[in-house]
Amino acid sequence: MAEASVQQRKHPAMPGVLVAVAVAIAGLLWAKWWPYQAKAHGLATTHTWAGSGIFGVGGVQPGDAPSWSAATSFTSAYLRAIWKALVAALLISAALQTLVPRTWLLRVLNRRRPVSAAVAGGLAATPSMMCTCCAAPVAVTLRRNGVPTAAVVAYWLGNPLLNPAVLVFLVFVAPWQWTLTRLVVGAAVVVGGAVLVARLTDRRVPEEVAVPGPAADEAPSLRRYLGALLRLVLTLVPEYLVVVMLIGAFRGWLFPLGGDLRSGLLVVVVAAIVGTLMVIPTAGEIPIVQGLVLAGLSLGAAGALLVTLPAVSLPGIAMVGRTFGWRVTTATAAVVVAGGLVGAALLPALNL
Template identity: 40%
Template structure:
């Protein structure tokens, strides 16, 4: 009887703590700030300066100062969301039964992919801040396609960012992002699910029958702290190093911004690849594209950035290197770049 009561307490206390962290954290870090920023976007048709180059006409030359200044600006923008992501990613593994995750996201197929995409909508996180949560879901044996859909959906389907895009860039840009974002999130998730082998689907995961339910509440919270410390120690150092490198490489990834960047396929492809490599905070693509368009750059390469800047980056791919096989991450990256190219071609064709 005591064992049953302890198990029942686990099923109640753990999920309640996770839900409280998620709701309170997202309200403070995401929902309330974005609600207020929506009014700024509506009245000023802008949400700030480009984090890529500030008020300058081009990114700074590659240097230690360029790396450090970008890392500081980026860190100020995302640190709260990163802390929340680590808390949620570790809590998912420790505070709720793994079988719950398996039932919701572990069966594979398009249904799990759709569930992952829907679950991503309240998060509104950038690709790097969502990565710890995705790692937590994968540790609980969420299917690869469902986890990928959750990861990509956080940024590509972010409702607040869609509103910012509409007010700042125009509602036709929002329509393009929403339509192709849905295709990428659901399409890549389903493609990953269809092409994943049994070994890849279960790579680096504990067998479900080996996952022990912590019937003692104290043990459960100790396990949570251990997982949190382990995730932080593993993810944050490499993340900081890669963000510094991206900050220094801005001038190489975006060597020219202006009228010379025209609506041609080479420029569309170049900016699609650069966007997929670079790292930005949530909605950072909006002021970046606004600044580039004001400098005379064509809309086609800007449309490519609209689809490739938010969902993935070198740091976020590295953070998930242990959660997915390299082939799945490579497939995701290639599909995101192709999505950016398609967005650029559509913009070139319809004269966006």
């Protein structure tokens, strides 16, 4: 006990770090790891994805005019799917802000070379397995603590694109070419795309949004934690919900794939761009792409959607834009669109 007391005096931040680790493990176990384990077990037995894509909720079809009913039905279905992950993300983000010293975060994610930083960010993203919107609060906190652009962008993109649970789901319910396309292009976008974004943009954190974490000699504080959590809820969640509702209302126009728009170069470009803007829950791309392929969508467009649908979204962009800076955010979205075009070329080639 005396030795533990000495260590605590030497490292007063250690209790806070341990609490942050416990919050992360408990939140991910509740929101992600346990539900996905059960989902994977069921898919291994049935090899069939139950349910349909979220864009058709409420009977909305491609080309339908915007409506309040479309907005509320989509938002309700989306929140039912992601609310646990969003709660976990907010709790984890507040813990990183107030319980983990900034120098400790930088020690893990700050690397001399952008490639190494991107790899570190991508690896850090793999266990959390969040959708782009739920990963956004954590990515915002990392950026505000001075984590370099390559690592932060890789973390944000790596959560949805390198999600091991989704890759397992694809193995069970889709052709192997789908899994390989997602893995290869996803890894290239996460690492290569993050490096490219870092090289093309200003990597400094804007001073007006930089909020350093606690010092290494600062003891944890429940008051600071609750204050950070409240700020995250008040600053990120309202704009997030507004954009989700707008997408739900206009989804008939925003996601026009189907009907006459099924094949050709135009549909691939539309899929790459629209898929980047739309918002879906984790693994929501699987029933969407399966349904569209059964309805006659080309493999090229399917390959684009496998990459772009989960990667980023308008609500995610709204959440990270001020902190990342709009140059970084726009460049990240452009990299995802480019990745979608690569996926559009790779998937049909694998099926030859």
